[in-house]
Amino acid sequence: MIDMDLEEAAKKIETMEVRGAAKIARLAALALKDFTLSYEGSDIGQFKDDLIEAKERLLSTRPTAVSLRNALAIVLKGIEKEDNITELKKKVSASADNFIKKSESALDVIAEIGSKRIKDGDVLVTHCNSSAAVSTIIKAHKDGKNIRVYATESRPKRQGYITVRELVKAGVPTTLIVDSAVRYVMSKVDMVVVGADTVASNGAVINKIGTSQIALCAHEARVPVMVCAETYKFSHETMAGELVEIEERDVNEIVNQDDFPGVKLFNPVFDATPPEYIDVIVTEEGVISPHAAYEIIKSMDIK
Numbered sequence: 001m002i003d004m005d006l007e008e009a010a011k012k013i014e015t016m017e018v019r020g021a022a023k024i025a026r027l028a029a030l031a032l033k034d035f036t037l038s039y040e041g042s043d044i045g046q047f048k049d050d051l052i053e054a055k056e057r058l059l060s061t062r063p064t065a066v067s068l069r070n071a072l073a074i075v076l077k078g079i080e081k082e083d084n085i086t087e088l089k090k091k092v093s094a095s096a097d098n099f100i101k102k103s104e105s106a107l108d109v110i111a112e113i114g115s116k117r118i119k120d121g122d123v124l125v126t127h128c129n130s131s132a133a134v135s136t137i138i139k140a141h142k143d144g145k146n147i148r149v150y151a152t153e154s155r156p157k158r159q160g161y162i163t164v165r166e167l168v169k170a171g172v173p174t175t176l177i178v179d180s181a182v183r184y185v186m187s188k189v190d191m192v193v194v195g196a197d198t199v200a201s202n203g204a205v206i207n208k209i210g211t212s213q214i215a216l217c218a219h220e221a222r223v224p225v226m227v228c229a230e231t232y233k234f235s236h237e238t239m240a241g242e243l244v245e246i247e248e249r250d251v252n253e254i255v256n257q258d259d260f261p262g263v264k265l266f267n268p269v270f271d272a273t274p275p276e277y278i279d280v281i282v283t284e285e286g287v288i289s290p291h292a293a294y295e296i297i298k299s300m301d302i303k
């Protein structure tokens, strides 16, 4: 039994009205909290089944970002042990609040740590729209560093437009480029700063499609790549060798299919950047080499 509010939240995530690995995780946690608090049934077994069904609905919205899976696992952790409805409601609600609070404070800590690696005079490249990457860049600017940013358009959905507006609003000199201009500008760049949807146990970073091409260009030009990612974006499942599913979205996001009769269209929206092309991952627990991702996952209390 899924209520309308939960369905509304699921639709917002599915249609990308709310997007970004951290934002969808927080919205899913909030939706589960609201579902719990407004639940009117009195059968505890049924309540738990309905909570699992609600979780599965939220999980079905976007398959790649493990932030969503981890947030829901954190919010529902230990529900099987609870046998009182009021207590269960309190527990889920408190876990959701706690997750949202930690997720927001992780962003500040990442910005604080990550910005220290950006030097005065640096020229940066960022891709898509990552709250972790953007916060880090803005913090460096606020600390008085004279930096400039090239931000990619990020086709097909052009989340780069959000990034350039956020950066310019914060006073950061920013230049919008098309995705294919990255290699051309790379000779003028000092660092690539991007976010992550998922970090695998081998240190590979799954982020917006095109990130791996940017990292490859950076590697060729010996430009360091810094990934900003909260620890709840690290995937426990990949420890057992599970591959991260790459979301494929409606091809009409690329072009109107009717305008191209007979043409096949393909719209994968994420790719995996191998750890060899990543210099550091900045988490709220500190800076790690991508090769230390396994250790972060081992220490996580998410199964």
Ligand code: RI2
Residues within 6 Å of the ligand: 019, 020, 021, 022, 023, 127, 128, 129, 130, 131, 132, 133, 159, 194, 195, 196, 197, 207, 208, 269
């Ligand atoms: P934050 C986004 O995915 C982008 O790939 C971005 O780099 C990543 O989530 C992380 O974003 P999408 O939802 O969590 O636009 O750092 O497909 O905000």
